[in-house]
Amino acid sequence: MSKFLNTIIAATLLASPVAAEKLGLGRPALPEEIAAWDLDISPDGTGLPVGSGSVLDGEEVFAEACAMCHGDFAEGVDNWPKLAGGMDTLNHDDPLKTVGSYWPYLSTAYDYIRRSMPFGNAQSLSDDDVYAIVAYILYSNDLVDEDFVLSNENFLDVEMPNAGGFVFDDRAETEYSTFHTACMTDCKETVEITMRAAVLDVTPEEEGTDAPAAEEAAAEPAAPAFDAELAAAGENVFKKCKACHQVGEGAQNKSGPVLTGVVGASVGAVEGFKYSKTFQAMNADGAVWDEASLAAFLANPKKYAKGTKMSFAGLKKDEDIREVIEYLKSQQ
Amino acid sequence: MTVSFKGKKASRRQFLAGAAAAGAGTVAASAAAAAGDPLITEKQIWAQATGDGVDATPYGLPIEFESDVVRRNVEWLTADTISSINFTPIHALDGTITPQGCAFERHHSGAIELTKGDYRLMINGLVDTPLVFTYDDLMRFPRESHVYFCECAANTGMEWAGAQLNGAQFTHGMIHNMEYIGVPLRTILNEAGIKPEATWVYVEGADASSNGRSIPMDKALDDVLVAFKANGEALRKEHGYPVRLVVPGWEGNMWVKWLRRVELTDKPIESREETSKYTDTLEDGTSRKHTWVMDAKSVVTSPSPQSPITHGKGPLVITGLAWSGRGAITQVDVTLDGGKNWQVARLAAPGQKMALTRFYLDIDWQGEEMFLQSRAHDETGYVQPTKAQLRDVRGLNSIYHNNCIQTWWVKSNGEAENVEIS
Numbered sequence: 134m135s136k137f138l139n140t141i142i143a144a145t146l147l148a149s150p151v152a153a154e155k156l157g158l159g160r161p162a163l164p165e166e167i168a169a170w171d172l173d174i175s176p177d178g179t180g181l182p183v184g185s186g187s188v189l190d191g192e193e194v195f196a197e198a199c200a201m202c203h204g205d206f207a208e209g210v211d212n213w214p215k216l217a218g219g220m221d222t223l224n225h226d227d228p229l230k231t232v233g234s235y236w237p238y239l240s241t242a243y244d245y246i247r248r249s250m251p252f253g254n255a256q257s258l259s260d261d262d263v264y265a266i267v268a269y270i271l272y273s274n275d276l277v278d279e280d281f282v283l284s285n286e287n288f289l290d291v292e293m294p295n296a297g298g299f300v301f302d303d304r305a306e307t308e309y310s311t312f313h314t315a316c317m318t319d320c321k322e323t324v325e326i327t328m329r330a331a332v333l334d335v336t337p338e339e340e341g342t343d344a345p346a347a348e349e350a351a352a353e354p355a356a357p358a359f360d361a362e363l364a365a366a367g368e369n370v371f372k373k374c375k376a377c378h379q380v381g382e383g384a385q386n387k388s389g390p391v392l393t394g395v396v397g398a399s400v401g402a403v404e405g406f407k408y409s410k411t412f413q414a415m416n417a418d419g420a421v422w423d424e425a426s427l428a429a430f431l432a433n434p435k436k437y438a439k440g441t442k443m444s445f446a447g448l449k450k451d452e453d454i455r456e457v458i459e460y461l462k463s464q465q
Numbered sequence: 466m467t468v469s470f471k472g473k474k475a476s477r478r479q480f481l482a483g484a485a486a487a488g489a490g491t492v493a494a495s496a497a498a499a500a501g502d503p504l505i506t507e508k509q510i511w512a513q514a515t516g517d518g519v520d521a522t523p524y525g526l527p528i529e530f531e532s533d534v535v536r537r538n539v540e541w542l543t544a545d546t547i548s549s550i551n552f553t554p555i556h557a558l559d560g561t562i563t564p565q566g567c568a569f570e571r572h573h574s575g576a577i578e579l580t581k582g583d584y585r586l587m588i589n590g591l592v593d594t595p596l597v598f599t600y601d602d603l604m605r606f607p608r609e610s611h612v613y614f615c616e617c618a619a620n621t622g623m624e625w626a627g628a629q630l631n632g633a634q635f636t637h638g639m640i641h642n643m644e645y646i647g648v649p650l651r652t653i654l655n656e657a658g659i660k661p662e663a664t665w666v667y668v669e670g671a672d673a674s675s676n677g678r679s680i681p682m683d684k685a686l687d688d689v690l691v692a693f694k695a696n697g698e699a700l701r702k703e704h705g706y707p708v709r710l711v712v713p714g715w716e717g718n719m720w721v722k723w724l725r726r727v728e729l730t731d732k733p734i735e736s737r738e739e740t741s742k743y744t745d746t747l748e749d750g751t752s753r754k755h756t757w758v759m760d761a762k763s764v765v766t767s768p769s770p771q772s773p774i775t776h777g778k779g780p781l782v783i784t785g786l787a788w789s790g791r792g793a794i795t796q797v798d799v800t801l802d803g804g805k806n807w808q809v810a811r812l813a814a815p816g817q818k819m820a821l822t823r824f825y826l827d828i829d830w831q832g833e834e835m836f837l838q839s840r841a842h843d844e845t846g847y848v849q850p851t852k853a854q855l856r857d858v859r860g861l862n863s864i865y866h867n868n869c870i871q872t873w874w875v876k877s878n879g880e881a882e883n884v885e886i887s
Contacts (some may be wrong), residue, residue: 135520142553155655155656155658156596156605156606156656157655158602158605158656159588159596159597159598159602159657160596160597161595161596161597162587162589162595162596162597164587164605165748166587166597167587167589167595170587170589170725170726171589171590171726171728172675172677173667173669173677173728173734173736174732174734175732175734175735176617176732176735177732184735188871211544212541212542212543212544212545213544216479223746223750223751223752223862224748224749224750224864226861227862228746228750228862230741230746232741235741235752235763236740236741237735238735238740240735241506241735241736241737241740241741243812244734244736245736245737249573249574249673249674249675249737252547252548253673255574255673255674255675256673272698280684296833297753298751298752299740299744299751299753299754299755300751300752300753301752301753301755302753302755302756302758303756304753304756304758304760307686307858308760308850309845309847309860311850311854312847312848312849312850312854313846313847313848314848315798315807315840315848316807317798317806317807317808319805319806319808320804320805320806320807321803321805322805323887324803324804324805324836324886325803325887326874326884326885326886327884327885327886327887328884328885329601329628329630329874329882329883329884330628330629330630330631330770330882330883331631331882331883333627333628333629335629335630336539336629336630336631336632336635337537337538337539337540337635338768339533339771369814372575375547375575376545376547376575387544387545402801
């Protein structure tokens, strides 16, 4: 290219750097690295792992790993997504969009569950477990029978009810041709209020600016002694728990109970939380959370309390367990 | 000696009470007439003692008197705060650049902490050589800087069925506008060598939600930026530190945070976020997909429900924001009477492509009730529609892409309310 042309191009691009040449940055990605990260699955089945799972297995895995948010029958708990139902509601006032009623591709369900679920413990399920969960969700939507087994081989045979329910963005045709006029004067004769947000009253209140927080804190009984440094480290570990458990001021029961003051408290005693039968029984037996019992539970929740609703797989490092317990001790 | 000047900020209710009475400006004026303003006639502590030394705050936060200018959450919207959204306090900001500290957050699995040292970006799929870059590698590519708005597709989404949330922060605060510094995605893709059959890129984040979106190659090669700085400093944790994608003019969900992988493909992946979410259901039950562009939109930020008129009659500054995902804002109209008559507002600066534009209308307010609205025009000739126009095409169930004209009912006492009008 001549110098003259270069000058013209540089002038035209102004601030844009000219980067047609490769710079030789980065390094080749290794096949095992690509395999570890490239997990996405396309509607045509590209990326599906070899494997299978049945509705019946799925029911069990779902109850353990998913039901605390999505409900035993995929009907959803609180504001968590409903995964089943809602057939033929898409043109209703309040459509219920579930995997069955709305999702156009089954690949999306497998892809999302394998990569991003369960919430707070993503990518902890085996490929077969994911097949089983997807099979159970299909069953919950009355799309397959209870003896159905989903595998990479029959995956594309499943028909999703709303597969044909989508059109590509058509705003250019349906809207842009109309939305281009602007009346400036005498555009209408009357203006009447038809709806008021203040009447509906769903806007969050402004928080009070007078904060007697310090006085409140001083009035509370002295908290049990804890190692501040260890507790600070535990706060970081507690991030793993936060998806389901809250502590501190304004804490509320979520899919797990509030953990403020849990060290030294009776097992299964948080008011308003619906405990598993296991925890109800432990409560009746007078069990108390001390450091030893918490450590054992956190190391392997399902082993320590078979039947617990807690889907968390457990903390692998003793150090993490020590730290998070210290943090919980600081939360009184 | 260091003195802390503890002021006490009036609550919103006190503001409203003041506005209802007479207006703070009027009160101050009459006090001055009587005996002189004590703030002037008496020596004030801040004019005698010294203030904080230079290192009192190594990284400064806004002064405590501005502590109400913060992001806010609407609890009933989502099941918990880890997969949720909050809102930029646009009612209290001016200019166009959003400070990072109060720019709205949207997480699908919480804001993670990822160091620059642990950061990796993989380019794979239909390329000549799949590549891995470190953060330091990215710093060696030629950079660009651009100001762009980032708007969640669900901004104003709660208003489809009617006036719901009483405040510009809540109706329009899923938006921010920053100056980004980064490397064009095309530069990085070029480094790996784009195969001719590659027509899409699939971009994915490093957090547990592993949020992923498919973007057509034309856009990827046009203006998409792999950004590591915003407003002059590193991205904040909640905005994807150390690296996020910037997809100018397109819905915020595609601006993948903690960007870890770009896969070149010959078709969209149809991930959860581009099928079950971020698709727009129409009245007949069919849904639009691939609705990426954010159409032209505007809102009066003050006066508004959280920013009432507190000064009584006389000069009033009406101000707001306008933006378009399809180019630059060319004009903003404002009406005081609910759309009977409109006047052209003054733009603080000529509109920039896919960036917020600030507008002003300076009026002499005589305490009359107003139905305030603003209406944006962009360079394509598009004019922001009314809610009725949008509903005629889409019905009430679209959730996303509500760019309708907003109405604030400003009462004679200066208070404002979110309403719908005929």
